[in-house]
Amino acid sequence: VIKRRVSTLGWLVLLSCTLLVLLVLSLGTGAIWLAPERVFQILLDRTDPALRLADVTIVWDLRLPRSLLAGLVGAGLAGAGSAFQGLFRNPLADPFVIGASGGAALGATLAIVSSGSDDSIAIPVSLAAFGGALGAVFVVYVLAAARGGDATTSLLLAGATLSTMLSALVSLLMLLNDRQLQEIFAWLLGGFSGRSWGHLVSSSPLLLSGLIVLWLLSRPLDALATGEEGARSLGLPLAQARGGIVVAASLVTAAAVATSGIIGFVGLIAPHIARMLVGTGYRRLIPTSALVGALLLLLADSAARSIAAPLELPVGIITALVGGPCFLWLLGKGQR
């Protein structure tokens, strides 16, 4: 663990400033590079006739909403991941641990497949993914409650089982609908390609309010993270607290998945990095995780749209390929 020479507030300020700098840089990065001063010019006055229309369009209509969305989704996934890690007292838990990704994948796949046939009502893919994610989490919760016994273990088991079943269904659908194979596959890999202001407007309320609720639940999270016995002895209403955490984290996850598909790894590693910076208390951990997650995903999305330009890579590939080794290095450093 990195020694806490820097206070939590210091880290929050530092991370926020880095995030702002990275945001401006990300607006210049992509299929074409724009220098930061050009980006500022475009942001300050988009009607300036000296500017190239294509540059203004790229910054305002494509990159700005997209970068904000990447940051927000990264924050949401990281916040939900840290909550699930505390709830399950499991460092491997991530936002998808109780089935949200499997449900979202099935919902999105069904929507894409049905949009291919002419006589059906088109359901927006994002809405189907959102419904699928929440539906799967609900089923897991009901199954776990019916099993009884140790509630967190039941949730984990039911989540893992349902995820496997749902991903088998998605594979089956992909096999049967090879015309939409590429579209489904692109969605499953996750990314912000083609996302715009509309996506930001529809997803930010849920992402932000969910994060705030998780932060308000930081005291029960602290208690649950030390074990159910400890939490009970503190006199907390355990079932309600657990329910509240699951609902808030799942809503955040569902909103994230609905906007950008399944982006792995950010929700797993951001909380660990945050813990190295500010320790384990959830009051500090939730906002720090959120900022770290925002930074990571913003970075990954900028890389995704510039590494192979004019091709865009799915951001999920970057988070796993680059995030994996970095994370292992950090873990090794933390142990020494």
Add this chain to the structure above:
Amino acid sequence: VVATMQERVGVVTAKIATIPADQRPNIFWEVFDEPLTTTGPNTFIGQLIGLAGATNVFADAGEDYPQVSSEAVIDRDPAVILGAMTQSAKLTPELIAQRPGWANIAAVRDRRVYLLDDDMMSRPGPRLADALEALAKALYPEQLQ
């Protein structure tokens, strides 16, 4: 069949040859929308574009059917957008204009988004002459009556 084909191709290319280079548009050919895919210079369509005297904005692509980003298309600002009518519901001038940022592309502003018959465009064969004529009419509406 081959003789008539060659004759018709000859007529079109001869007419196109009289059109000055600055009136020949640069074009974006949309093969697929999600993920956004275009064509390189070496495919049947790529060669057809060359035969019609137009410039493919992604002629520098190494692959035959490269995926490209929206950003790259907006940056290269094609004067004409073309596609085949396979994805009937998804590829219409209206829907293309609704994509984020695409309304400012020259082709969309000037309403020069054309959908050509897929059977004609996507299958190399005797209908190549039809394809070239249709393409040339879309590219040079005034010169080729």
